Amino acid sequence: MEKIENKFIRYVKIDTESSENSSTYPSTSKQLILANLLKDELNNLGLEAEVDEFGLVYCKIEGDNSKKKIGLIAHMDTAPTLPGGNFEPRFIYNYDGNDIKLNEKYTLSPKQFPTLKNEINKTLIVTDGEHLLGGDDKAGIAIIMAICEYYAKNKDINHAPIRICFTPDEEIGSGADHFDVKKMDADIAYTLDGGETNQINYENFNAASCKVQIQGVGIHPGDAKDKMINAILLSVEFNNLLNPEMIPSKTEGYQGFNHLEEISGDVENCTMSYILRNHDENILSQQKESFLKAKETIENKYPLAKVNLEIKDQYRNMKYYFDKDDLAIKKIQETYKQLNLHYTSVPIRGGTDGARITYMGLPCPNLGNGDRLCHGRFEHVVVQEMYEMFEIIKHLLEN
Ligand SMILES: [Zn+2]
Structure with a gap:
């Protein structure tokens, strides 16, 4: 068996940054380089694999048909926050709990990130300070590829039928756009896209967006008394009508x-873009309601002003699905218990492709891959956790 960290380093060195400013799918063609490499590696193991027309990699490993078919999913792209690939990741063996100098400018320090103290004596893989590592989610890919290699080389072991999918463009919110539930052909699935391996995530935000367009009345500021209605100031007033603690x-x-993401405009017109997030659908409805109330208040106070709201639902907490069908959660919780491993269930403060896939009809909680501080130069992977997740998945598949 090839070491998981060696697979990881090979995948990390390929730049697979996705792009929000693209009209193609996948958003960047360089993601296909990794997709084709993964397919070739799977084929070389004697496994059936394909890259479909959208760049998704699918692979099937047949198993004991009396067991549930289990899907494993990870994403190939990295976040467009910093460049990835094209650098030498560095191993820190037996981490001593002190500062890790990444380069002349940047140091990964437990003073800034106290949770580093939990990784003492472990092996970390860190960046050169100028790239993100891409452990999100190449750590997930490396673990899944190790699982594929293990069962390709140990055909006598009884295990559940395995279904693999690697997706592009997760970081720009499009990872599940072309996910084919039928082709995947699994009963339950897991994304390996979390951080700490002692966390099982099956709750995420309910999400909506709200675009607020405010139209004021422009006039020469010298003659403006009792006439000008400054759309910029109304925007500030509008925002102040929302809950300041939220x-x-x-x-x-x-x-x-409620997060004000962007504001732009002038005296006549001002536009604000918000995202609204809550794990509780009812409270999210109240948040939407507070936008409608703010609109009413402004329009009553300034009859000549106009406030236009465009509220859109974005994604939904997968928890509601699991309230009715919790087999995927029960199975992984049982696995942790059998292995005497402690776990917590932490609500994701964001969305996941797993949530979208869950609502496509394939229940898909999220598991950890050993990655930390993703989306930036301080990202690092805890090697022991990649092996831990490998063992957890093996146990899940064989029991
Ligand atoms: Zn990710």
Whole structure:
């Protein structure tokens, strides 16, 4: 068996950054380089694999048909926050708990990131300070590829039928756009796209967006008395009518928020873009309601102003699905218990492809892959956790 970290390094060195400013699918063709490499590696193991017309990689490993067919999913792209690939990741063996100098400018320090202290004596893989590592989600891919290699080389072991899918463009919210539930042909599935391997995620935000367009009245400022209605100032007033405690910088855990992402405009017209997030659908409805109330208040106070709201639902908490069908959660929880491993269930403060896939009819909680501080230069992977997840998945497939 090839070491998981060696697979990981090979995948990480391929730049697979996705792009929000693209009209193609996948958004960047370089993701196909990794897709084709994964397909070739699977084929070389004697496994059936394909890259479909959208760049998704599918692979099937037949198994004991009396068991549920289990899907494993990871994404190939990396976030467009920093460049990935084209650099030498570095191993830190037996981490001693001190600062890790990434380069002349940047240091990964437990003073800034206290949870690093939990990784003492472990092996970390870190960046050169100028790239993101891409452990999100190539750590997931490396673990799944190790699972494929293991069962391709140990055909006598009884295990559940395995269904693999690697998706492009997850980081730009399009990873599940062309996911084919029928082709996947699984009963339950898991994305390996979390961080700590002691976390099982099956709750995510309910999400909506709201575009607020405010039209004021423009006039020469010298003659403006009792006539000008400044759309910029109305925007500030509008925002102040929303709950000031319900913003990202003041919320955590199950607390939702309204996040003003962008504002642009002038005296006549001003536009604000918000995202609304909450794990509780009812509270999210109240948040939407508060936007409607703010609109009413502004329009009553300034009859000549116009406020236009465009509220759109984006994605839904997968928890509601699992309230009715929790087999995927029960099975993984049982696996942790049998292995005497502790787990917690942490609500995701975002969305996942797993949530979208769940609502396509394939229940898909999220598991950890050992990655930390993703989407930036301080990203690192805990090698022991990749092996831990490998063992967890093996146990899940064989029991
Ligand atoms: Zn990810």
